[in-house]
Amino acid sequence: MDGGGVPRLRPFAGRAVAGVAAGVAGLLLVLSGRYGFHRDELYFLMAGRHPAWGYVDQPPLTPLLARASTAVFGESPTGLRVVPALLAAGSVLLTALLAREFGAARRGQLLAAWAAAGSAFVLAVGHLLLTSSVDVTAWLAVCLLTARLLRTGDGRWWPAVGAVTGLALLNKDLVLLLVASLLLALLAGGPRGVLRGWWPLAGAAVGLAVALPDLWWEAAHGWPELTVAAGISAKDGLGNRLMFVPMQLLYLSPALVPVWLRGHRSLTRSPELRWARALGYAYPLLCVAVLVSGGKPYYALPLLLVLTAAGCATAAAGTGRVLTGGLLAAALVNVVITLPVLPPKLLPAVTWIYPEQGEQVGWPQLAMAAADGWRQIPAELRPRAVLFAANYGEAGALAHYGPALGLPAPYSGHMSLADWGPPPATADGPVLIVHPDGLGAVEREFTGCRQVGRVDNGQGLANQEQHAAVVLCAGPVAPWARLWPRLRHYY
Structure with missing residues (x-):
C-alpha cells in the first residue's frame, strides 16, 4: 500500500512481456499468407471500398481498418492481417498489465502473457481480421482502465474508460454488454464510491461523443444491427446456448480452466483484491446476458482473459514451472487448430472444432x-x-x-x-x-x-x-x- 491506502504495483516486466507479444505477432505474420482470405475478410475488403459511418451488420471500424491495412501493406492476406497480428500482441500486453494490477510480480506477469499468447481465442482472432480481433483488445483495455479506476479510486480514469468504450462501439455494439455487466457488478459488490460525482458522467459523455457518428447512422437507418442480431439469435440461438459451457472450457484452452477458476475465486473472495470484486462478478453476469440473448459463446471470452490474469497472479509463487509446461503443450495444440500449419487436405482434422480454418480455402x-x-x-x-x-x-x-x-x-x-x-x-x-x-x-x-x-x-x-x-x-x-x-x- 502507498501512503493513501492504494495497493502498490510491482515493477512491470516490460521487456520480457514485449518479447512474448512480439513473438506472437511474428508467428502470426509468418503464417498469415499460407491459406487465403476468410469470407468475412473478403466482405470487409468490399465494405472498406464503400466507406460509411455504419453498415447494417456492424459499425465502421473493421472495414476501415481493412482498407487502411491493404492500402499500406498490399491487398493480400498478409497485408490485411498485419492489423490483427498487432492487436493480438496488444492483447498479450494488456493481459500481463492486468495481472500486474492484481498484484503479480514478474513471473506472474509473464505467465499471464504466455497464457494469452497461447490461447486458442487470441491466436484465432490474431490470424484473421474479424470484428472480434478488435473486440478482444478493446475489451481488455476497458477492463484494464476499469481495474486502475477501482484500485486507485481516482475518478479521473472515467474519461479514459469512456473513450476506449466509444472506440469499441465503433467496432461492435457488444461492448454494451460488458459495460452493463461491470456497472451491475459495481452496484452489487462495490466499490460504489467510484460511481459518485461527475467523473462517471464525463466518461459517459466522452464515450458517446466517440461513438456518436455510428449511433447517428444506426438511428437514421432504423437500427438494422438489431435486425441482424435477432436473425443470428433465431438461427443459432439454441446451438449457442447448448455449446456455451463447453466453449468456455475450450476457447482459451482446457489447461487454463483451473487458472481462470482460481482467478475468479481470487477476485471475488480475496481480501487483498476486494477492490477488484466487480471484475470477478462481471463474468457470470455477462454469461447470463449472452445466454439470454442467444449470442455466440466467444462473446464472453475477453473477461475470461481477465480472470486468467488474476489466476496467474496468484499461481506464480508455487506452480509456475508446472503451469508453464501445461501452457506450452496447450499452445502447440491451439496453433495446429487455429493457424494455417496443416496442409489444406488435412484440415478436416481440425475444422470440426474450428470451421473457420476451412473458410480460407x-x-x-x-x-x-x-x-x-x-x-x-x-x-x-x-x-x-x-x-x-x-x-x-x-x-x-x-x-x-x-x-x-x-x-x-x-x-x-x-x-x-x-x-x-x-x-x-x-x-x-x-x-x-x-x-x-x-x-x-x-x-x-x-x-x-x-x-x-x-x-x-x-x-x-x-x-x-x-x-x-x-x-x-x-x-x-x-x-x-x-x-x-x-x-x-x-x-
Missing part, C-alpha cells in the same frame, strides 16, 4: 468457376448481363479475383451489399448466379435457369462453398428495383 477456384460460366454468355449479351452472388463471401471473392478473369463487379442482396445495388434497370439479363450447394431458393426470382458449373476447391475440403452451384438464368422475374427488396437478406 477455395475462393480463387470459386471465381474461376464463375468465369467459366460467364464465358458461356454470348459476347453481345454481356453488356446487359449481371453477376449475382448469394452471400457476401462469394461476392467478396468475385470482386477480388474476378477482374483478372474478365468478370464484372458482382451484386448481392446479403447484408450491406444490398445497399450497394440493385443493378441498373438496363441490365435485364442474362444473370449468372453463384450460390451454396443445396441453397438454390434464389433461383425462383429468375427465369430460364440452368446449372452451368460447380465449384471445386481442389482439396476435397468440405466448407460452405464446396460444390457451390454456378447457374445461368435468362433474366430476373421482375425489374430489379421491384425485385431487390425480396433479394435482401441478413443471414
Whole structure:
C-alpha cells in the first residue's frame, strides 16, 4: 500500500512481456499468407471500398481498418492481417498489465502473457481480421482502465474508460454488454464510491461523443444491427446456448480452466483484491446476458482473459514451472487448430472444432468457376448481363479475383451489399448466379435457369462453398428495383 491506502504495483516486466507479444505477432505474420482470405475478410475488403459511418451488420471500424491495412501493406492476406497480428500482441500486453494490477510480480506477469499468447481465442482472432480481433483488445483495455479506476479510486480514469468504450462501439455494439455487466457488478459488490460525482458522467459523455457518428447512422437507418442480431439469435440461438459451457472450457484452452477458476475465486473472495470484486462478478453476469440473448459463446471470452490474469497472479509463487509446461503443450495444440500449419487436405482434422480454418480455402477456384460460366454468355449479351452472388463471401471473392478473369463487379442482396445495388434497370439479363450447394431458393426470382458449373476447391475440403452451384438464368422475374427488396437478406 502507498501512503493513501492504494495497493502498490510491482515493477512491470516490460521487456520480457514485449518479447512474448512480439513473438506472437511474428508467428502470426509468418503464417498469415499460407491459406487465403476468410469470407468475412473478403466482405470487409468490399465494405472498406464503400466507406460509411455504419453498415447494417456492424459499425465502421473493421472495414476501415481493412482498407487502411491493404492500402499500406498490399491487398493480400498478409497485408490485411498485419492489423490483427498487432492487436493480438496488444492483447498479450494488456493481459500481463492486468495481472500486474492484481498484484503479480514478474513471473506472474509473464505467465499471464504466455497464457494469452497461447490461447486458442487470441491466436484465432490474431490470424484473421474479424470484428472480434478488435473486440478482444478493446475489451481488455476497458477492463484494464476499469481495474486502475477501482484500485486507485481516482475518478479521473472515467474519461479514459469512456473513450476506449466509444472506440469499441465503433467496432461492435457488444461492448454494451460488458459495460452493463461491470456497472451491475459495481452496484452489487462495490466499490460504489467510484460511481459518485461527475467523473462517471464525463466518461459517459466522452464515450458517446466517440461513438456518436455510428449511433447517428444506426438511428437514421432504423437500427438494422438489431435486425441482424435477432436473425443470428433465431438461427443459432439454441446451438449457442447448448455449446456455451463447453466453449468456455475450450476457447482459451482446457489447461487454463483451473487458472481462470482460481482467478475468479481470487477476485471475488480475496481480501487483498476486494477492490477488484466487480471484475470477478462481471463474468457470470455477462454469461447470463449472452445466454439470454442467444449470442455466440466467444462473446464472453475477453473477461475470461481477465480472470486468467488474476489466476496467474496468484499461481506464480508455487506452480509456475508446472503451469508453464501445461501452457506450452496447450499452445502447440491451439496453433495446429487455429493457424494455417496443416496442409489444406488435412484440415478436416481440425475444422470440426474450428470451421473457420476451412473458410480460407477455395475462393480463387470459386471465381474461376464463375468465369467459366460467364464465358458461356454470348459476347453481345454481356453488356446487359449481371453477376449475382448469394452471400457476401462469394461476392467478396468475385470482386477480388474476378477482374483478372474478365468478370464484372458482382451484386448481392446479403447484408450491406444490398445497399450497394440493385443493378441498373438496363441490365435485364442474362444473370449468372453463384450460390451454396443445396441453397438454390434464389433461383425462383429468375427465369430460364440452368446449372452451368460447380465449384471445386481442389482439396476435397468440405466448407460452405464446396460444390457451390454456378447457374445461368435468362433474366430476373421482375425489374430489379421491384425485385431487390425480396433479394435482401441478413443471414
